[in-house]
Amino acid sequence: MTAQREPSSFRDRSGYIFYEGEKVFRVVGNSYKKEYDQLHSSGLYKHLTENGLLIAHEEVPADLWPAHLASSDVYKLVQVPTLPFVSYSYEWSFQQLKEAALLTVQIQLAALAHGMTLKDASSFNVQFSGGKPLFIDTLSFEEYEEGRPWVAYRQFCTHFLAPLSLISLVSPDLRRLSQLSVEGIPLSLTSRLLPRKTRFSPFFQMHIHLHAKLENKYSGDVQASKKVTRSLSKTRLTAIISHLQSGVNSLQLPVSKTEWSDYYEQFSYSDASIEHKKTLVREWAGEIMPARTWDLGCNTGLFSEVVQAVSGQVVSFDIDYMAIEKFYAALKKKPYTNVLPLVLDLGNPTPAIGWANLERKSFADRGPADLILSLALIHHLCLGNNVPLGHVASLFAKLARHLVIEFVPKSDPQSQRLLVTRADVFDDYHKEGFEAAFGEYFTIRKRELISGTERTLYLMTCKS
Amino acid sequence: MQAFLLYIDPGSGSLILQILAGGALAAGMFVKTYWLRIKSFFKKSDNSSHNTPK
Numbered sequence: 001m002t003a004q005r006e007p008s009s010f011r012d013r014s015g016y017i018f019y020e021g022e023k024v025f026r027v028v029g030n031s032y033k034k035e036y037d038q039l040h041s042s043g044l045y046k047h048l049t050e051n052g053l054l055i056a057h058e059e060v061p062a063d064l065w066p067a068h069l070a071s072s073d074v075y076k077l078v079q080v081p082t083l084p085f086v087s088y089s090y091e092w093s094f095q096q097l098k099e100a101a102l103l104t105v106q107i108q109l110a111a112l113a114h115g116m117t118l119k120d121a122s123s124f125n126v127q128f129s130g131g132k133p134l135f136i137d138t139l140s141f142e143e144y145e146e147g148r149p150w151v152a153y154r155q156f157c158t159h160f161l162a163p164l165s166l167i168s169l170v171s172p173d174l175r176r177l178s179q180l181s182v183e184g185i186p187l188s189l190t191s192r193l194l195p196r197k198t199r200f201s202p203f204f205q206m207h208i209h210l211h212a213k214l215e216n217k218y219s220g221d222v223q224a225s226k227k228v229t230r231s232l233s234k235t236r237l238t239a240i241i242s243h244l245q246s247g248v249n250s251l252q253l254p255v256s257k258t259e260w261s262d263y264y265e266q267f268s269y270s271d272a273s274i275e276h277k278k279t280l281v282r283e284w285a286g287e288i289m290p291a292r293t294w295d296l297g298c299n300t301g302l303f304s305e306v307v308q309a310v311s312g313q314v315v316s317f318d319i320d321y322m323a324i325e326k327f328y329a330a331l332k333k334k335p336y337t338n339v340l341p342l343v344l345d346l347g348n349p350t351p352a353i354g355w356a357n358l359e360r361k362s363f364a365d366r367g368p369a370d371l372i373l374s375l376a377l378i379h380h381l382c383l384g385n386n387v388p389l390g391h392v393a394s395l396f397a398k399l400a401r402h403l404v405i406e407f408v409p410k411s412d413p414q415s416q417r418l419l420v421t422r423a424d425v426f427d428d429y430h431k432e433g434f435e436a437a438f439g440e441y442f443t444i445r446k447r448e449l450i451s452g453t454e455r456t457l458y459l460m461t462c463k464s
Numbered sequence: 465m466q467a468f469l470l471y472i473d474p475g476s477g478s479l480i481l482q483i484l485a486g487g488a489l490a491a492g493m494f495v496k497t498y499w500l501r502i503k504s505f506f507k508k509s510d511n512s513s514h515n516t517p518k
Contacts, residue, residue: 049513149482154474154475154478155472210484214477215478216479222476237482239490
């Protein structure tokens, strides 16, 4: 089998990730030998993996190494579990981002207690697996030398503290600033955007405002960094990290009601219609038995819950930040852990960013899924966003093999709501037009009218 | 002094800030500890005055 190197795995020269089919391997370079051994001998690896904080790995014996590693500079080869889905901080809800930040801080405190330290604190080092954040970069640890400040402190602030503060105190829309640069949100920009009152808070003053000022003042000053080596005691360093921890912990999202997060509560569906739809989704998805399901327009996850019972992994997307926030909070009380809710605007989905546009993948590049669930979504895309039916069919055919999709006709009250302030220029938006557009890419296997509504549910399979 | 050989740039300003922040937090802890001691001293004397029979 051919090995494929992970395109984002190049910044740190301590090793890299490659794939063989579904299997994921990490090469530990000889340059990282000392740190790798210390990670294990100090007990840090055991502590972090036993507590579910760091991804566990298994060493591959040297006689089983693939041929392409023979001539390279390899100390160890380890196999790591395959992640259900790779997501990015600009797709996370506030609570997800906060948990990822707290995980990073917790790991740094544990590392210090074991004589090690994190050499980076990037949000890309955290992924969601089994319903909670997991640190995935085993090569992020190095020996702690007494007196040294935390080299990843600035990265922690630009990757976690800046977006959390901006989302909490300015607007959730600012999460997308993290998408502009793989380096996170610049502190000078964060400092200018945060409300004036934060200047009177010791926490924001220290970690954002003064930090930004000093960053500007000393940028490029080589002499400055020489002056500061070996002068911060471990007690003081720990105090800074603990200060970050308690500050991040106290950040909250202002309670706001958005359009969709109370959708089910006030929506016109009757209980019987919802039950009918649930039964159909459960039965039809059950026939597919998908390993990977994407629930597009999941809202607070009513149907993600139904489909997870017959799916391996479910990734649920919605444009509504508060709906995803609510969804993620509700998942904490559920017995299953195979659902990952993420914020995504399907009309303008996550782009690929970073070097050569390969470092961080676009939404579509992380597919295909086995099944797409598209319930009460098509009218938003076509009537609300002017996307022709054929465009939606063509995209969905690229994203998944099977499709459970609900067609919402113009006569539906929710479609009427969308059309109330605009001209109806959607001549082909009707059941026949829908079937023709999707029929080009999919075979329609089942169709059924949802009782008590004018909506139709379809099960389709891609032709190619 | 030993130079750092790092693969990410920690930023000189960020390093300097940590020295200042470490100092400020340590000073804060110092003040807090003494403030608690002073408070507990007065509390004790308060308690003792309550306990004294009139």
